[in-house]
Amino acid sequence: MHIAQYLTEEHRKCDEEFAKVEEAVAAQEWDKAKELFEKFRDDTLLHFRKEEEVLFPTFEETTGITMGPTQVMRHEHAQAKELLSRLEEALNAKDKNTFMSVGESLMILIQQHNMKEEQILYPMSDQHLDSESMVEEMSKLGEI
């Protein structure tokens, strides 16, 4: 399997999970929303870990590009993590408006981030790295 296909599928799964969280929050079904959010958060963080612990270091080592796209991606992961913790706070406070506001920012951030990864970083990774072994390494961290 290609790196692009493997990680893009994870993006889509996380998108679907977030849409479900939003619906539960809008309906003010807080227990359900919390459960769904935890799944979304854990899966998103697991996806970030696969990239930060396996893909990015190998990409940097192989290509010698250390201050380019991977740095931007790490920075956007940090921004997303900050928004995830703000979402959790809003959820705990049962604050629908704040959740929706932070959620919208997170969604756009993640979508434009995913777009750059899917169109630039993943194809470059498939081109320069051993796709099969990379996917195998990432799978060892868990599956979404």
Added chain:
Amino acid sequence: MIPKGLSLLQAPPFSVVAVFFVSGLAFGFLGFSLIAYYLIVGSFNLPVAVHALTLGFAASIMLGALFQMLPVVAGAVIENPRPKAYTTSALLSLGVLSLMLAFHLGDRNIYLIALCLLLIALLPISVLMLYKLLKIKSYTPTSQGMRFALFSFILAIGAGALHLSVSRGLLPMNLPINLFELHVGLMLFGWVGVLIASVAFQVVEMFFITPPYPKYLSKYLPPSAVVFTLLLPLLGDVSKVALALLFTLFAIATLRNLLRRRRKLPDPIVYLWIEGMLFLLLSAAAYLVNHFLAFLVLYGVFALSVITAMLYRIVPFLVWFHLSNQGVVGAPTMYEIVPVKNIWLNFYLHTAASVGVLLSVLELLPAFAVPLIYAASTALMGFNLGRAMLLYRRLYIRV
């Protein structure tokens, strides 16, 4: 904690985009107010009103959006964007005002000034953007579509300038083909239509979590639309049918995708997109039956709906994004920057005007009411987005 001041390779400074949006919204308000005035006094100057909205409003906002999207979406970086953006925006504003004055007074010298200002404002930046896009090796339907849109924009500017020069006696020559038809076609279909479609190929899926567009559409719509527009003087009705069909397919594909979106919550931005596509369908029908004014108005509502939707998504996001990059902890998020109830209000106002367009055609509403409501809608958008920009400025200075 996010590291402060980390350089993001791609995003241009917020002010680069903001100058175009501010002047664009001001021209939008001016254009709709003028149309209302013309309709009230019963004397209509179409070129003045049309250029306030197409060049002053739409082109300004679309150029601002391209400054943002070229590096982020297409990977085509414009170096040192600030002076380029400020100069383009200032000259464009002066050029549009001069052109409006020239159309109003019919003065030869003012036409010359307007033409010079607009050519200097628009040609260098459009050529530069097109050159940057042509240089990138890997491209997506969006960056490919942007190439065709900019190519059309450059040709449309040339066709418009030449048509104006000849028709107003600035150049003593005869033209073998109808450049006016080409100017209008390239501006509306090749530039506005293709750019909106190309952006939609990327953002509709992204913002609303929808299925992707059919590949045949995202790949072939931009070149086909430009080719059929260029062939308008030769093929006539064949080109017209092809163009109407292409944009009908685009509108249906967008509506289909939006109806299948995974984020199902009520959202004024989605509804603006849907409204825009419905008006695009209506405008295609008006185009086919050769009703130019109806086509122009309906197509305008399509473009305005999509531009409104895009501005309400992009501006608050950029405010958060840039503040977050500055290291502002707990930077305000989307609806803290523009409250969602304000966006809903703007959606209702915009939709009231759009429905008003249809009612005024049936003579159920006085025509002047429509531009008045659009003027109010544009003013509200200016207020909401202007406040967002001021918030950015306030928090940015603190850092």
